[in-house]
Amino acid sequence: MISLIVAGYETTSAAQAWTLYASLRAPGVWERAREEVDTVLVDSEIGAELLDQLPSVDAIVQESLRLHPPVVVLPRVLAEDAEFGGDRLRAGSRLAISPYVTHRMPEVWPGPERFRPGRWDPQESLHRPAAPSAFLPFGGGRHRCVGAPFATAELKTILAELLRSVDLRLLTDVAPASIIVMRPRRGLPVAVRRRT
Ligand code: HEM
Structure with a gap:
């Protein structure tokens, strides 16, 4: 339970x-995603089926996880000798795999x-399916995040609810802090107004 939380x-x-x-x-x-949300959701409660019908909301979440992956570094210890990019690496070496750099x-x-x-929309010319090793917000392999589908559903639901209910205006630019979980240094100051 503690790990999950x-x-x-x-x-x-x-x-x-x-x-x-x-x-x-x-x-x-924001405007494009709002149009989608207004058309698909109308007044319905958001459930799994409706979430699947929001490709623009999904694309925002995926692209944000690409550009701003909260987990910046995945630490590993090599179990056996290996070679990478012409360098020999010994068993026991510490490696840092970085989703942010990748x-x-x-x-x-x-x-x-x-x-x-648009990179995530199959209808767009810039779309390319992401190889698993090129998109690592949830890590990869045996220790890939167990919460990935849950987290993605949370992110999409909250974004869709905000799109349909409020207008947000960014008040300042923000800088990143921390490489344990990278986040905006002083939070995200926005002005919030209920949508009329
Ligand atoms: C956007 C949200 C999240 C991000 C970016 C994220 C990212 C990650 C990453 C990168 C790893 C792999 C760490 C590694 O390989 O060293 C990981 C593992 C893990 N995540 Fe997440 N995570 C998220 C949400 C969640 C949620 C919601 C849960 C639980 C409900 C969760 C539970 C876990 C657990 C238990 C592991 C360890 C898996 C293992 O070692 O086998 N995560 N997460």
């Missing part, structure tokens, strides 16, 4: 803040610094 709370709240930050900064992204490699993600939810 510790691993699932900071990470998801940081990811939620980055999702709002990125979608409020990129021109047109997600910003231009040879893997063209124009990596730009927030472009």
Whole structure:
């Protein structure tokens, strides 16, 4: 229980803040997703079936996890000797695999610094299916996050509820803090107004 709460709370709240930050900064992204939410949800309560019908909301969440992965470094100890990029690595060496660095490699993600939810939409020309080793917000292999589907559903539900109920305005730019769970340094200051 403790692992689930510790691993699932900071990470998801940081990811939620980055999702709002990125979608409020990129021109047109919030408006497009809101149109989708207004058409699909109307007044319904959000459930699993409706979440599957919100591709723009899903694309925002995926693209935000790419550009701002809360878990920046995955530490590992090599179980056996290995070779990587021409270097020999000995068993027992400590390695740091970085989702953050991988997600910003231009040879893997063209124009990596730009927030472009369209990368995740099969209808768009910039869409490319992400290889599992190129998209690591939840890690990979045996220790891949057990909470990934739950966290994604949470992020999408909260984003969709905010889109349909409030107008948000970003008040300042933010800087990242911490490499344990990367989050906006002083939170995310926004002005909130109930949607009329
Ligand atoms: C956006 C939210 C989340 C992110 C970015 C995230 C990220 C990660 C990453 C990168 C790992 C792998 C660590 C490694 O390989 O060293 C991991 C593992 C784990 N996560 Fe998450 N996580 C999130 C949400 C959650 C939630 C909601 C739960 C629980 C309900 C959870 C439970 C766990 C647990 C128990 C592990 C350890 C798995 C193992 O070692 O076998 N996570 N998470």
